[in-house]
Amino acid sequence: MFNAITITTVRVLDQDEALDFYVGKLGFQVDEDVDMGFMRWLTISLPSDPGRQLLLEVPGPPSMSGETAAQVRDLLTKGALGTAAILTTDDCQAAYDTLKGRGVEFTQDVEVQPYGTDCAFRDPFGNAIRVTQPAEQPAAITDADIARWSGGSNGRG
Structure with missing residues (x-):
């Protein structure tokens, strides 16, 4: 279709x-x-x-x-x-360093996540943009990951 x-x-x-x-x-x-x-x-x-x-x-x-x-x-x-775009790269740290050198202000520094390595910034208008270096093999998501992403609560009773 x-x-x-x-x-x-x-x-x-x-x-x-x-x-x-x-x-x-x-x-x-x-x-x-x-x-x-x-x-x-x-x-x-x-x-x-x-x-x-x-x-x-x-x-x-x-x-x-x-x-x-x-x-x-x-x-x-x-x-x-919400997120306007997720840009992929082969080297998240290098992209971060380059963009930081060009004056881009980041809302999240480079972090290793189960799905890869990424960072985040906003454009001058407020749009969220993520830069992601996908993991070769995504890792299993743990309860600690869920708690970190949800601000400390994993939603389980």
Whole structure:
């Protein structure tokens, strides 16, 4: 039925600032930058994966009303819209060091997890982004992992 996911929307408050961050700091490339009059269609991708694009979209018409856009902007700046992207790498520590050197502020330093090694940061608008170096063989998840992820409670009675 479907062949691929080609475009995923990432909400941003300023497309030029988003370009500075995603292209200038993270190394994405611009695929399309089209002024459509009523909106700017701006897509980016990783040079190594041009078939998967991020649409950097400002909340507003035509996809949502002004009232809804204001609510989305508020949630975005609070970091409440969830993870915008998970970027994979062969060397999480090297990616962390490079991005840190470019001024990216991390919300989680490099940590070894059962699924691999990862870290996390937010873009200038509040979107959460994770960088993951997948484990060659995922480890079994322990009760200690569950407790750590859930803030100390594993949900068992």
